[in-house]
Amino acid sequence: MRSLYLNGTWADSTAAESIDVINPATEETIDSVPAGGREDVDRAVAAAKAAFPAWSALTAAQRGAYLSRALEVFHNRSEEVASTLATDMGAPLKFAKQVQTGVPLLMFRTFLEVLEEVGERYFEGEQVGSSLVVREPFGVVGAITPWNYPLHQIVLKVIPALAAGNTVVLKPTEVAPFGGYLLAEILHEAGLPAGVFNMVSGTGPEVGEAIAAHPDIAMVSFTGSGRAGKRVSEVASETVKKVALELGGKSPNVILPEADIDQAVSRGVANVMHNTGQSCNALTRMIVPRSRYDEVVDKAVAAAEKHAPGDPFAEGTRMGPLISQPQLDRVRDYIATGVGEGARLVTGGAEPPEGSKSGYYVRPTVFADVSNDMRIAREEIFGPVLVLIPYDTEEEAVEIANDTAYGLAASVWAEDRERGLEVARKLRAGQVEVNGGDFNPRIPFGGYKQSGVGREWGVFGLDEFCELKGIQL
Known part of the structure; x- marks a missing residue:
């Protein structure tokens, strides 16, 4: 000891x-x-x-x-x-x-x-x-x-x-x-x-x-x-x-209609899957223009499935296990809750990953057709679970983003930096990145609400x- x-x-x-x-x-x-x-x-x-x-x-x-x-x-x-x-x-x-x-x-x-x-x-x-x-x-x-x-x-x-x-x-x-x-x-x-x-x-x-x-x-x-x-x-x-x-956090990732969808989705999914989703500032709510919703769903599924869990010491492993059995139980319960709430499970799920015999592994999971009043959209899951929420207008996107008890982090993807900055100023969060802005260890980190x-x-x-x-x- x-x-x-x-x-x-x-x-x-x-x-x-x-x-x-x-x-x-x-x-x-x-x-x-x-x-x-x-x-x-x-x-x-x-x-x-x-x-x-x-x-x-x-x-x-x-x-x-x-x-x-x-x-x-x-x-x-x-x-x-x-x-x-x-x-x-x-x-x-x-x-x-x-x-x-x-x-x-x-x-x-x-x-x-x-x-x-x-x-x-x-x-x-x-x-x-x-x-x-x-x-x-x-x-x-x-x-x-x-x-x-x-x-x-x-x-x-x-x-x-x-x-x-x-x-x-x-x-x-x-x-x-x-x-x-x-x-x-x-x-x-x-x-x-x-x-x-x-x-x-x-x-x-x-x-x-x-x-x-x-x-x-x-x-x-x-x-x-x-x-x-x-x-x-x-x-x-x-x-x-x-x-x-x-x-904690339940951070929004707002994608505007003219954004680079490939970058926005691949970077957004990776952000959620890093550290097996166990990050307080993970961008777990992807808020997507309805006009591009189906495209984003397909890309999010493809991106998430690249994060198959595996041995932490094996070459090429991108996602390890969750930290403990209680955390595994918690994440699986939330996935089951999402299904029960009527969200559409488009990849992943509560079942153990294929071939998993030991370890606290869970599959990278994406839900589509999520409304912001569902538990999986409001509560911090702390696992590799992403929810996709559609919107029709920019005002609605900002309203969804700010409709949370939390305010730790947020992200905006826009056609250019100035457009992204305009929306970033409307988001009630302690740290907001625009178009995947560079990591800066000197800025303040902490949350609202x-x-x-x-x-x-x-x-x-x-x-x-x-x-x-x-x-x-």
Whole structure:
């Protein structure tokens, strides 16, 4: 069984119970982690609290130097990281290298670039009239992270929190925990001072709630389901701490009549099938002009069927398994629900993929003739399931796109950028891409409505972990 990481050392949990870690491609137990408890959280918070004065007193450049060494270690271990995440997550090895490992590396590097660019002046403050406005760290930050991008989501919280001068207590997901263990090893190897980073494995109801409730934790950053996010907010409210939430989505992909249909459909389908549909910002509602609807349905079917699930380590595999048996059951239930609601199943389905004998595999699935009031159009499925919704006018398309409890991401495909931008401005989402716009790690990432509170990425992610103080002079 693995250990906890407390005050710069690997330590046993006070709890005797453990949690098995399952390889989702084989259903075999590959390791176990401690089912930590509240006493473990107390130990972690005490270490972080003791380390805070010295860490926060360092200059931005000094903190950056520690983190730069960690980035170098991370880069040197990237092949090992990718292989570990492919096993832990069931992600195809190529995807594990490019996305599950490559994107956290990019984000880590970007945060360090931002820290160097803003420099000490960012923290020392700016003159506003006769006053000074300064940024200061909160203190001890609790980070609670999910299983779908297990290392990426950790990097988005831990690195900017540390860069801003906070100390951290991390609860990684117990379902795919190795991203947290890898980062703990990397920070340890880089010589991060004891207590600056601490990690307690365990479940949300036990360790997660203990972090959210702890009076010595000044801020909690959570990524996960809406239900769990609401619970974190509720528990954290007792101590009136800051809460940042990155939650779910049911993101629209609006295709305008004159768009490049081939690009719009192929890119849109790939977006949904990546990571076996387990992405909070997946564009799972494709909103299609009725005049081109049949054409889009045919192209979506052809594109989805290229994502046949398979062994994550086999050459050419584009889609791995879902993360767990409960997630597989959930996705299959939604597919059955879609059929029951009267949507037209045009490819995929709830049955296991042909030849599947073990692993949490599901077929890439596309529904046509979906109305926006169906459950499969309103609720986050978190699997490789795309719904196609027809519209007659642009106003109707925008109305359908915005008719959701969520607002994390969106996409527009148009005949040109200016036309796409015009529609993008009408969409109520925190991040909108136009004609498959380039990935940019410096823009703000976060959602409107029930998709969350706060922003990640770039300088906006650094801001999230800073208190603002006004000094009247």
